[in-house]
Amino acid sequence: MTNQPLLVTDGLEKSFGGVVAARDISISVHAGETVAIIGANGAGKTTFVNMVTGYLTPSAGSISFRGRDITGLSPRQTARAGVRRSFQIAQIFPKLTALENIIIAEIAAEKESVGLTTPSLVRSRVEAGMALLARFGLESMAQRRTGTLPQGVRKQLDIAMAAVSNPEMILLDEPTSGVSADEKISMMDSVIAPLKSEKATVLFIEHDMDIVRRFADRVIAFYEGTILIDDGVDVVLNDAKVREFVIGGVYA
């Protein structure tokens, strides 16, 4: 593990009018880590992800990525800086095929050029797109229109799009929500392995503690907008407060 952390947030705060959605969120994530974010609904998990990826501007505090201050950058600038995300409800282009979705992601990720001179379906992009789909086990879906695909597949594609151009950090917002219980683990396997094979640092929001135990190196538990505890998986999942406020006795 290198000395300098990849992502550092310092005293992040977000309030909407009088409601404080997140307060004093200070974390640091090192390259290569897989960190789970847990917490009940409304604990501030998605607010945190939205701040890091530029959708929300923090009311206070700062975010730095690779030593560069990215506080207040737009989603586009944050994406260009190397922080990508997926969504709780898959955000894809439903009228296009899976391959076309990936190709749009490739075009969008390329250098800030207008892109008038290169054909969209240039061979290098198609080949890279097919290789990426294969990495995520989606190659059979390449020519399928994505709006008609099952929810789980759409979520895998959403994550695959975020993984185009191999960003250093990916935030997954509830990657297994909407996926049936017996498919959650295989779903996570199919996305975490390809992300890890490219050495991405992964933060994921998750409600299923089996998934957290299996895939995370470290867990951050949110409670009412603040960090309750930030430690190793076993420490966090056995913590009395976490068991009371976050897991709520559901997890025996």
Place this chain on the structure above:
Amino acid sequence: MTIDFTKDWRNVALLAVLLAAAFFLPSWLRFLLQTALAGGLVALGVMIQMRAGLVSFGQGLYYCIGGYAVGLLAAKAGVAEATLVIAAAVISSVVIALILGPLLSRYREIFFAMLTLAVSMILYGLLVKAATLGSTDGFNVPPVTFFGFLPAQEARGDWTYVLTALLVVVACFLIARYLASGAGALLEAVAENELRLEYLGSSARQAVYIVYVIAAAVSGLGGALAAIATGHVDPEMANWTTSGGFVFVALLAGRGSAIAPVLGFFLLELVRTYALDIAPNAWQLILGAVMLAVILLLPDGLWSLVRRAPK
């Protein structure tokens, strides 16, 4: 929908063959085709913006700018050289679009439609008030010269038809290239999920700005060719009814090919001509019925018939 326009150049090649053969049509029909080609370029400008989910209800703005650029140069400034007046028409359209683009590219849906309409109506209002430019009557445009050569009266139709057909084919080819490019593919992404596009690292506003300027260029060319074909310009070119016609053609023709709006405009003109002939008092009824039928039966436009045809 698809982003695959890699083979659309074949359709443009087909258009080129059709237009070459159409040189031998009866002159009234060929003239109808020539004016339809000019208008078709404006409908093409509307169509490419529709690919980004944007409906321009003021594309007549650039049709009018292109037409008046040609008219002012030829009638008022004494510059009648075809290459120069056409270049001036396209350049002035692009310049205006570059200025308006940063504002308009911030708006979507009905707000974009209404703003484009508002801007075109400003020009309409200005021209109606401009007595020196003939107010609502407009003014006549003298015939253009070809590298200094002025064709004889009876040959002018041939020359301007060839000029129009050539430029329309070139414009369709360039638009097909644009739709097949990376920037063209992003239009579909803007239409479907703009926020996702931003999270992938690309600017939706930039994509809209580009399509807006390209649409202005092709529409300005259409206006220039219309002025050359008819020898007349008037403020009606910028009126919202004219713009509405372009939107209708773009909807009717479909978004599947760069040549669809151009052919669609000609088909519509044919229907209009024959409807007028059959029922001088109820031709709008026939036109309306045709439009309704197309929209009900072919929601993706006439071009979907071509896409569905067995390969």
